[in-house]
Amino acid sequence: MTTEISLQDKIAVHASRLGPSGLSPYAPGTVGSAVAIILAPVFFMPLPIWLRVLVIAALFCWGSIQITRAEKILGSKDPGEIVLDELVGQWITILPFASLSFWWMLLAFALFRLFDITKPYPVKDSEKWLTGGWGVMIDDVLAGIYAMGCLGALHTLFA
Template sequence: MAPWCILAFCRLGFAGLSPRAPGTCGTALACVLAPWLFLPLPLWGRVLLLALLFVLGSLAGTQAEQILGRSDPGEVVIDELVGVWLALLPFAQGESRTDWVLLLAAFLLFRLFDILKPWPVHAAERWLPGGWGIMLDDVVAGGMALLCLALLRWCGVV
């Protein structure tokens, strides 16, 4: 595949090219796209899509590292999309009283875990090589955000 196509996928088009906080831009774009591309799918479809994006993102992330000559380049933001969509996995569209509150909470919680990188998020970067490690730490951050969202849902906040 052409290098520009791999980079466009890894950057989510333009989001990864942001001169400031490309990860935050990638997460914001993922949250904007979720109500149209992710949340309307049945649960099995969301799981399948996340698995596919994890594999494709890992393979493309490895190639992006080679193309750009850097380890875990900041402009690779496909991992942010997978992470925040994982946080939203159990929440069907229209299920929440206020879907925008759920999206905002997912955005904030995911970014918190992705930026601060508490254990095991930081450790997950080194569990697998190349693009697999790029993707895995955001999957762990997304899982932690999912647990927090579930607790907030249980408490009736979202």
């Protein structure tokens, strides 16, 4: 017996993978973060700060629901192909900035990846605070907040 995958299931998996980004055979999380940085100057940074906060909040809620559904479909808890959480974390990293040069964007990317990969306290523990996609998302939110703090401090000192 075959089961038909609904359109909502397909959307959940595709969104959770951030399109084809999550299907990268090499470091899909890094690819997802790179896609987020590439999209940000066009779709995120031009928005006023209040709308950027709203976009992140909406992506967190909607994305958590999509990831929860995708985990069930894919049959795995937080599989590497799920990278929508990287977009949220990466955009949190650059949240306070209306624009950044290429080098500052590259630093934002590197800082987020550093905190997302090393998962300093309480980033690692936060995965257990919430269930499903909510737990997948929250650690990237915290990694993004750490990275935003570092980027902001460095930008204040050196820009």
